[in-house]
Amino acid sequence: MxxxxxxxxxxxxxxxxxxxxxxxxxxxxxxxxxxxxxxxxxxxxxxxxxxxxxxxxxxxxxxxxxxxxxxxxxxxxxxxxxxHGLAPRAEAGRLWANQLQLTIADMVNEVHDTHHPIAVGKYYEEQKKEAKARAKGFREERIPKFLDYFEGVVARNPGRGGYAVGSKLTYVDLSLFQLVEGLRYAFPKTMARLEPSYPALIALRDKVALRPNIAAYLKSKRRIAFNEDGIFRRYPELDK
Amino acid sequence: MxxxxxxxxxxxxxxxxxxxxxxxxxxxxxxxxxxxxxxxxxxxxxxxxxxxxxxxxxxxxxxxxxxxxxxxxxxxxxxxxxxHGLAPRAEAGRLWANQLQLTIADMVNEVHDTHHPIAVGKYYEEQKKEAKARAKGFREERIPKFLDYFEGVVARNPGRGGYAVGSKLTYVDLSLFQLVEGLRYAFPKTMARLEPSYPALIALRDKVALRPNIAAYLKSKRRIAFNEDGIFRRYPELDK
Incomplete structure (x- = not known):
């Protein structure tokens, strides 16, 4: 065992x-x-x-x-x-997957900073005014810049199947799913407006959600709900 | 060739x-x-x-x-x-080096945010007040937290030689050198005060500076001087 x-x-x-x-x-x-x-x-x-x-x-x-x-x-x-069969075998593919994952991490860091622009160690309520300013730039410039990039990666991937890397599911696809889910939770109005521009990315999100192991996980108690202790937080004043 | x-x-x-x-x-x-x-x-x-x-x-x-x-x-x-002989051969060592490099990247991101807390696309002068608040938290909490961590990594590394990973120079050491140099440039007063607490890290910085290829590079025109277009910027109002 x-x-x-x-x-x-x-x-x-x-x-x-x-x-x-x-x-x-x-x-x-x-x-x-x-x-x-x-x-x-x-x-x-x-x-x-x-x-x-x-x-x-x-x-x-x-x-x-x-x-x-x-x-x-x-x-x-x-x-x-x-x-676990979630990354390409060849070095070129593994580097590309890692590059995309690190770019996802960069966007996740920026999501965190929308509610903590001044100090990691302080409460959101202590930096709310600055959070509004930071979230505005994030919604208007950074979300489109990052999602344009990921949409292009998925749409132009020559591998069939609509994945980010090659022709099979990789951990990058799972992370892009989580990114879209998180953005939908934190910025529902913004995402409702932007999503029609990202058909390949949203199709990938849907495909991941339908995978049997992921679907079972999302329904289980192991999946913690999004909440305001995480990175993706729904503060209505930060979404427009 | x-x-x-x-x-x-x-x-x-x-x-x-x-x-x-x-x-x-x-x-x-x-x-x-x-x-x-x-x-x-x-x-x-x-x-x-x-x-x-x-x-x-x-x-x-x-x-x-x-x-x-x-x-x-x-x-x-x-x-x-x-x-190029700048990383361990075994997987465990390569993962550890990559983990440390990603933690350096996290700190570098936070350095960038000290002068751009509100919007990447705006000038420093447009977010100066918020930058002061962010820099305060960075100087007082984040620099010590990150440098405590890196000092511990170097000081406790069982490999001889004072490096971060194993008993030979790796790219992590070169990046830690650059991190210390950058912090010294951007936050000279803060670093003058803090450096005595980080003897292993500073000794590593000195050792890297003395390597013949690095010493020659630092004296060459290829080494661009630190300036206020980079990540490490000297704005005296952000240092105390």
Whole structure:
């Protein structure tokens, strides 16, 4: 019997951990979502503590895979991808998938900054005015710039099937699904307006949602609902 | 004769391209810094245009290596590392190096946001007040949090030699050098105060500066000086 993966991520929110969960769920890989179990928080915190582990992480998510402790979302996905048929085999394809994942990560960082433009350590309510200004630029310039890019990547991919990379599903597709879902949650008005411009990306989102393992996951209790502790937050004053 | 690498990055600033330049210079790898030559800008822009290339990048830096066109700084370094003796050979070491590089990238993003907290597309002067607030949190909380982490990584690395990963120089060390140099340029007062707390990190910075290829590069015209078009900018009102 194989040892299940252990995923360390804050309980109660999707956050960056969700990109890893989607890959594990699609792969039907056995894993324990550690912090959602008793005594999980001390275990999570030990992954961040260099006195306790050889390769401490600056922040979760962290994945334990046997002897390895791996941090940084894109790095975890790069590890999981080829092991579970969720990444191309050849180096060129793996680099391209990683490049796209890092660009998704850049957009996710910018989503976070829409509600925390001034200080990570302060509450949203303490930086609400600045958040409005930042969200305006994000809605009007950054969302279209990023989604234009991803739409082009999917639409121009010569591999058949409507995926981002090659002709098979990869972890990049799962992350693009999560990106669209998150943007829909946080910026529903903006997305309703913009989505008709992104037919390839939305078709990919729909295709991912229909995959049996993903559909089952989304209906399960393991899928935490979007909420205002995560990265994608619905603050109506930030959407227009 | 091997085809030289082609690096595509904005002319006139170090920016994220500098992390790639340092690796190429340490490796004494032949490369052309395309945008710094005649007709370089159209060539750079074509890397971002999906109508012209198979794997367009969202933003520079982009590296052309033979048939491959590779975007995202950490992805480029992951490609170059094992080819030039600047990364561990084993997977565990390569993942750890990549994890650290991605954490450096996270800090670099936050440095950028100190002068652009509201909108990437607006001038610093249009968001100066918010920049002061963001820089305060960055100086007081984020710099110590990130540098505590990197100091611990270097100090606790069981490999001899004072490097970040294993017992040999890797691209992570070159990037940590650049991070310290950039922070010194942008936040001289803050760094003067904090540096005594980071002896292992500063010793690593000094060791990198003394490497013959790096020392020669830093004295050459190829090294662009820090300036207020880059990521690390010296605005005295943001430092205290």
């Amino acid at each position: 194989t040892t299940p993966y252990q995923l360390y991520y804050w309980d109660g929110l999707q956050g960056r951990g969700e990109f890893v969960r989607l890959a594990l769920e699609e792969a039907a890989a056995p894993y324990v979502d550690v912090a959602r179990h008793k005594q999980g928080m001390p275990a999570l915190l030990s992954c961040l503590d260099g006195a306790q582990v050889d390769h401490p992480s600056f922040a979760p998510p962290v994945l334990r895979a046997g002897e390895l402790l791996i941090g940084q979302t894109a790095n975890i996905l790069m590890y999981l991808g080829p092991r | 091997t085809t030289p690498y082609q690096l595509y990055y904005w002319d006139g600033l170090q920016g994220r391209g500098e992390f790639v330049r340092l690796a190429l210079e340490e490796a004494a790898a032949p490369y052309v810094d395309v945008a710094r030559h005649k007709q370089g800008m159209p060539a750079l822009l074509s890397c971002l245009d999906g109508a012209q290339v198979d794997h367009p990048s969202f933003a520079p830096p982009v590296l052309r290596a033979g048939e491959l066109l590779i975007g995202q700084t950490a992805n480029i370094l992951m490609y170059l590392g094992p080819r």
